[in-house]
Each structure stands twice: as structure tokens, then as C-alpha cells.
Amino acid sequence: MSVTAPAAGSVALITGGSGGFGRALAGLLRERDVTVVLADLDRESNRQAASDLGAYFVALDVTDRAANAAAVAQVEAEHGRLDAAFLNAGIAGRSRDALDVDEFLRVVDVDLFGVVYGTEAALPALRRAGGGSIVVTASLAGLAPMATDPGYSVAKSGAVAFVRVMAPRLVGEQITISAICPGFADTAIIDPLRAEFDAAGFPVLTAGEVAEAMAAAWMGAEPGAAYVVQPGVGAVPYAFKGVPAARTATGETVAVPDALRPPSMR
Ligand SMILES: NC(=O)c1ccc[n+]([C@@H]2O[C@H](COP(=O)([O-])OP(=O)(O)OC[C@H]3O[C@@H](n4cnc5c(N)ncnc54)[C@H](O)[C@@H]3O)[C@@H](O)[C@H]2O)c1
Incomplete structure (x- = not known):
């Protein structure tokens, strides 16, 4: 990624902002004089996390579509603009059942629909700012499903697909959407597994390493890219393989009709 610094006076919103990645990112952005608003569940500890970082706080459950719009409206009303939306709130499943549909739906609601609602809410504000960025925290599980967590794998795969399908629809408006995987x-999300990582000597990322990739994606991501972040590897764009093209009866490959491409790709 070729990265430039955020312009002075920029405003960033981070959902799930009081968690591990959110706090690390907020710290980085505050060092760069960005106005940061953490959006997270309405808990005193979440408000305190924001205040400790010199960030603002807005209470938000990302599964509430209307509340996403209200949170963005509050950011614009209080800070004048929105330049970057980090759609980062997420939960993991814990069930050991082969398929626990109640849990599956809960995880998809937060990790996928939270991203869709957050995008819907942020877009008008980013347009009013003359363009900007949406950075979605997906996961490696969105590229290589995690057998222990069906809901998480489906939600994160969906989030990657959402980023890829939205990117070409937005480039004409100077709005970049990308994913971090x-x-x-x-962070707290791996607490139930931490002892097993330690016992296996399995290296895990620091929240700071992930936050660096998120910040870089704001200013330098390729639209629609999904950046893998792994210990010892850094942030690298995932190379999607594509699918075989259709062939005519005489064996020539054919492109899909123009009507199936967004105007920016015709
Ligand atoms: N830590 C990892 O190993 C890892 C790896 C890949 C992806 N991720 C993703 O990174 C993102 C951030 O997670 P983290 O590692 O910082 O974990 P975390 O548990 O520290 O933070 C998650 C935050 O999301 C918030 N949240 C949960 N449900 C919410 C809701 N309905 N509305 C608003 N906020 C809600 C939580 O309150 C918490 O502050 C998540 O999307 C997670 O799936 C984490």
C-alpha cells in the first residue's frame, strides 16, 4: 500500500472501537491528530476506553440498522464531517455443536449485517465529505473457513464478498472500501483459546500490528482489496484466483454483458 497521512481535521469512526483493535487504532490515529469517535455497546467501560484515548464515544449496537445512521448523524453533527468508517465490531461463536443456528444468526448479525448497515450509514456522510474510506475488519476466516466456527466463517466470507462487490460501485465517488483479514x-476475542495458543507456541499478532494495517488501508488501500495480516508477514493483498470464464460452442471465452457490470467498469 502506498500510504499518505490523513489530512488535518479528519474524522474517523471505529465500530467495536473499545475493543483490542479499536483501541490500538484509536491510539495511532490520535497520534496523527485525527478526531476519533469510538462506537461500541453502551457500557461504562467502553466510554472510559474512549476517554482514556482522547477519543469521543457513541453508544451503538451495530445490529440496529437505524442506530448506525443515528451514530453517523451524531458524528457529523458534533465533528462536522466523516472521512473514514472502520467497521470493526465483531463477535465469535463458542458452540461445540456441529451447527448451532441461534449462535450462527447472532454472529452473522454482528459480523456481516453490522458491516452492511454501517456502510449504508456512512456512505452519505462520506459523499458529503467529498470522498473517504470504509475499512472492514474481516478475518483470515473470511478467506479460509475456520472449522470451529461456522457463523464466523460465513459472516467474514460475506464481509469480504461485500467489500469486493461494493468497491467498483463506489470508486466513481472517491470512496474506497477494503477489508483487513x-x-x-x-485481544479479548481469543481469550477462550489463549492457553492453547501458548501451549502450542503459536505466534499471534499484536493489536498494534493489525491497527497499522487498518490505518494504512484508510489512506492507501486498493478498492476491494482484502489484506491478509499474519505474524512475521505484515499486510499483503490476497490474490483471488477467479473462476473459469464461460466458453461459446466454438470454444472462445466471452466477457459478461456490460449490463452486469457497474457503470464504473464498463
Ligand atoms: N483478535 C483476533 O484474533 C481477530 C482476528 C481476525 C479478525 N478479528 C476481528 O477484529 C474485530 C475486532 O475484534 P478484536 O480482536 O478487537 O476483539 P474485541 O473483542 O477486543 O473487540 C470487539 C469489540 O466489538 C464490540 N462489539 C461486539 N458486538 C457489538 C455490537 N453488536 N455492536 C457494537 N459493538 C460490538 C465489543 O464490545 C468489543 O469492544 C472483530 O470484527 C473480530 O472478528 C479479530
Whole structure:
């Protein structure tokens, strides 16, 4: 990624902002004089996390579509603009059942629909700012499904697909959407597995390493890219393989009709 610094006076919103990645990112952005708003569940500890970092706080459950719009409206009303939306809130499943549909739906609601609603809410504000970025925290599980967690794997794969399908629809508006796909990282979400990582000597990322990739994606991501972040590897764009093209009866490959491409790709 070729990265430039955020312009003075930029405003960033981070959902799930009081968690491990959110706090690390907020710290980085505050060092660069960005106005940061953490959006997270309405808990005193989450408000405190924001205040400790010199960031603002807005209470938000990302599964509430209307509340996403209200949070962005609050950011614009209080800070004048929105330049970057980091759609980062997420939960993992814990069930050991082969398929626990209630849990599956809960995880998809937060990790996938939270991203869709967050995008819907952020777009008008980013347009009013003359363009900007949406950075979605997906996961390596969105590229290589994690057998222990069906809901998480489907939600994160969906988030990657959402980023890829939205990117060409937005480039004409100077809005870049991209995904970050970290491997296991040292935050609260891996607490139930931490002892097993330690016992196996398995390296996990620091939240700071992931936050660096998120910040870089704001200013330098390729639209629609999914950046893998792994210990000892850094952030690298995932190379999607594509699918075989259709062939005519005489064996020539054919492109899909123009009507199936967004205007920016015709
Ligand atoms: N830590 C990892 O190993 C890892 C790896 C890949 C991807 N991720 C993803 O990174 C993102 C951030 O996770 P983290 O590692 O910082 O974990 P975390 O548990 O520290 O942070 C997650 C945050 O999301 C918030 N949240 C949960 N449900 C919410 C909701 N409905 N509305 C608003 N906020 C909600 C939580 O309160 C918490 O502050 C998640 O999307 C997670 O799936 C984490």
C-alpha cells in the first residue's frame, strides 16, 4: 500500500472501537491528530476506553440498522464531517455443536449485517465529505473457513464478498472500501483459546500490528482489496484466483454483458 497521512481535521469512526483493535487504532490515529469517535455497546467501560484515548464515544449496537445512521448523524453533527468508517465490531461463536443456528444468526448479525448497515450509514456522510474510506475488519476466516466456527466463517466470507462487490460501485465517488483479514491476534476475542495458543507456541499478532494495517488501508488501500495480516508477514493483498470464464460452442471465452457490470467498469 502506498500510504499518505490523513489530512488535518479528519474524522474517523471505529465500530467495536473499545475493543483490542479499536483501541490500538484509536491510539495511532490520535497520534496523527485525527478526531476519533469510538462506537461500541453502551457500557461504562467502553466510554472510559474512549476517554482514556482522547477519543469521543457513541453508544451503538451495530445490529440496529437505524442506530448506525443515528451514530453517523451524531458524528457529523458534533465533528462536522466523516472521512473514514472502520467497521470493526465483531463477535465469535463458542458452540461445540456441529451447527448451532441461534449462535450462527447472532454472529452473522454482528459480523456481516453490522458491516452492511454501517456502510449504508456512512456512505452519505462520506459523499458529503467529498470522498473517504470504509475499512472492514474481516478475518483470515473470511478467506479460509475456520472449522470451529461456522457463523464466523460465513459472516467474514460475506464481509469480504461485500467489500469486493461494493468497491467498483463506489470508486466513481472517491470512496474506497477494503477489508483487513488478520490471523489470530492478542485481544479479548481469543481469550477462550489463549492457553492453547501458548501451549502450542503459536505466534499471534499484536493489536498494534493489525491497527497499522487498518490505518494504512484508510489512506492507501486498493478498492476491494482484502489484506491478509499474519505474524512475521505484515499486510499483503490476497490474490483471488477467479473462476473459469464461460466458453461459446466454438470454444472462445466471452466477457459478461456490460449490463452486469457497474457503470464504473464498463
Ligand atoms: N483478535 C483476533 O484474533 C481477530 C482476528 C481476525 C479478525 N478479528 C476481528 O477484529 C474485530 C475486532 O475484534 P478484536 O480482536 O478487537 O476483539 P474485541 O473483542 O477486543 O473487540 C470487539 C469489540 O466489538 C464490540 N462489539 C461486539 N458486538 C457489538 C455490537 N453488536 N455492536 C457494537 N459493538 C460490538 C465489543 O464490545 C468489543 O469492544 C472483530 O470484527 C473480530 O472478528 C479479530
